[in-house]
Amino acid sequence: MQSIDSALVWFRRDLRDHDHAALSAALQAAGRVHCAFVFDTDILDALPSRRDRRVHFIRESLVELDTALRARGGGLIVRHGRASEEIPALAHELGVHTVFANRDYEPSAKYRDTLVARSLSEMGISFQGCKDQAIFECDEVLTQAGKAFSVFTPYKNAWLKRLTSADYARFDCSGVFAGSALAGVPSLTEIGFEATDLQEVGIQPGMSGARALWDEFRAGRIKRYGALRDFPAIKGVSYLSVHLRFGTIPIRELVRTALAEGADTWLNELIWRDFYFMILDRFPQVERNAFKPEYDAIRWENWPAGYAAWCAGRTGYPLVDAAMRQLNFSGWMHNRLRMVVASFLSKDLGIDWRLGEKYFADQLNDFDLSANNGGWQWAASSGCDAQPYFRIFNPITQSEKFDPEGKFIRRYVPELAAVPNKYIHAPWLMGRIEQEGLGVVIGRDYPGPIVDHAQARERTLARYAVVKKPD
Ligand SMILES: Cc1cc2nc3c(=O)[nH]c(=O)nc-3n(C[C@H](O)[C@H](O)[C@H](O)COP(=O)(O)OP(=O)(O)OC[C@H]3O[C@@H](n4cnc5c(N)ncnc54)[C@H](O)[C@@H]3O)c2cc1C
Structure with a gap:
């Protein structure tokens, strides 16, 4: 009854x-x-x-x-x-x-x-x-014409303009619960799963895990986030994504603090999160198709070996490989590197971004359809507010810029540990004698580059020519 x-x-x-x-x-x-x-x-x-x-x-x-x-x-x-x-x-x-x-x-x-x-x-x-899970939902931030935004900056400006303290006020959860004899959590085995290395890779689940990360980030790093966030060897970001994914920490508390601390760059990332929720809600077709339909005309390479090398972190490009091995080892990847490897798959290897999106979906602890799809379509240029198709990340200069001493690379690609800084971003440029001397022979101890970036760039420009609007 x-x-x-x-x-x-x-x-x-x-x-x-x-x-x-x-x-x-x-x-x-x-x-x-x-x-x-x-x-x-x-x-x-x-x-x-x-x-x-x-x-x-x-x-x-x-x-x-x-x-x-x-x-x-x-x-x-x-x-x-x-x-x-x-x-x-x-x-x-x-x-x-x-x-x-x-x-x-x-x-x-x-x-x-x-x-x-x-x-x-x-x-x-x-x-x-x-x-x-969002500060503003799908139809709450609209253009003056009452339409959904498809570009981030005007969305963000409208989001900020609309924001009042009521939008990030805490929900009162005091009240009376019904005690239940039915309560209790089954073991992993009871639901057909096995324990993983969660703790070994440093992930503390639950509200307490979220609180520990948040306290540490809030106390020390939130103010320096803008300066540190692009360098994967440095502890600069919050690592809260898995907790935001499963709601072990409320978004409102994060927004409140970001505003109080003047942490605008970090707040921006939280607004991207709302933006991609909105895009998925308003344009659910992005789950399978390009946000810009003309990008579905692109003919991608059918290259299983190239895809396998990318997944395994064996492309011969150290930063790409270190990033993929970080993902494979821990289930998390730094944001700068997500952009680099997504660009590499779609624009250097010419492989359909959906295959990369799927691999991320399987591997990422923080996998979230909206952010993952948004990130992949951004990198492949097919998304809303994506980078233009002719902007192709150079995996060597990205490496020089964001991991200048190769610290991150050496952490995940130990076979390159002895390679001097000068060659760490493109080890195949070392002479054969030097390679032998260091005990890092390209093709034997570490793969040679799977593609030549300059040639791949030309192929990509040709591949993407189908999306050019006729003059
Ligand atoms: C190809 C690609 C795939 C991605 N896939 C995912 C995914 O599946 N799940 C996911 O949560 N994020 C994804 N991102 C966004 C971003 O890389 C991660 O949120 C971030 O690296 C998580 O680390 P953090 O918690 O330390 O982030 P911080 O830099 O500390 O940012 C704080 C929070 O803001 C949100 N956020 C940050 N950047 C973005 C963004 N670009 N889009 C949406 N939300 C963002 C996340 O919830 C994040 O935890 C992807 C980005 C790219 C380029």
Whole structure:
């Protein structure tokens, strides 16, 4: 039987018990609030490996969330199955009048939520979506003509103009939770997964992990972010992306602090996040197609060996290889390097950006369809506000500029450790005798360059000629 006094909060990518829009709304609307999470088999079954750091991260974050909710008289009910079926069934079982959830802008999530809302409605239960993961949602920042922005800077200006303290105020999450005998988090084995090296690669999940990173970044680095953020060998960025992905820290707190500290460059990155959420929501076709349709006419190379070398970090370009090995080792890659390797795949190797996007989606702990798609389409020039197609990153000058002493390269490509700074960005330029002397023979100890950048550049300009508008 439904109780007008109880509600269910369905957690998804918002794994915390504070400053949480759906939780706050439920606690205000109902006298007793149940909390649930579903390990959704529609998502899990599609993952390429049963050892997935994201699943491990979620599982550990749920344990912490469950503990926090229990301390407040509640607990987390965790189900394993199709969310579109589990949530309506659970809502029925608990007899709640409303299910609250924070909105998600990915096409498959929107579709799932439509199914859930329909099933609930057939049982007389309402479904209420809340804005939580963005400061401004999709239709909240529009051009003067009421259209979606497709260029970042005017979007950012409009975003800032609209912003008031109410937009980043904390959601009050005090209230009464329903204790539940159903609560408890299954082990990874129980959901068909295995433990990973999450801790070994330095990732601390949950609200506590987010808090530790945030405290460190806020105390020391946030003010120097603008100066340090482009150098992968330096600890300059926040490393918060996996926590933002799974909502173990609220975006509002980050924006509040960025404004208070005058950290404009960092705030800019948080605005890019909202921008790409908006793009995916308003232009869902980008999931499969170029934002600018004429870019779908490009004919990409069919080059499996080139793709495999890129994935493995064996292209012969040290910065590209170090970046790909960082990704393969840790599931994270520095933003400057994401741009460099994405440009290298699409413009030096001439391989379809969608293949790179897919590899990132499988490997990144912070994989987020909106930011990943936005980043790839930016690099391949097919996106909204992308770099022009004739702007092609030179992997050697990028390396000289952003890893001048090769510190980052040597960390991830140890076979180049002995190479002097002069040659670290393009080791094939060393003479044979020098190579022998250092014990780093190109082609034996480290690959020669898979393509010649200057020639690749010419091929790319020819390949992209199809997108030129007729004069
Ligand atoms: C090809 C490519 C793919 C990318 N794929 C992803 C992805 O799957 N998931 C992801 O979160 N970010 C992605 N990014 C954006 C960016 O590289 C990462 O957010 C950032 O490197 C994460 O490190 P950080 O948390 O230390 O970021 P910081 O530099 O400290 O930035 C703070 C936060 O701002 C947000 N942010 C920063 N840059 C961007 C951006 N360009 N677009 C959207 N949000 C941004 C992130 O949430 C990030 O955690 C991608 C960028 C490129 C070029």
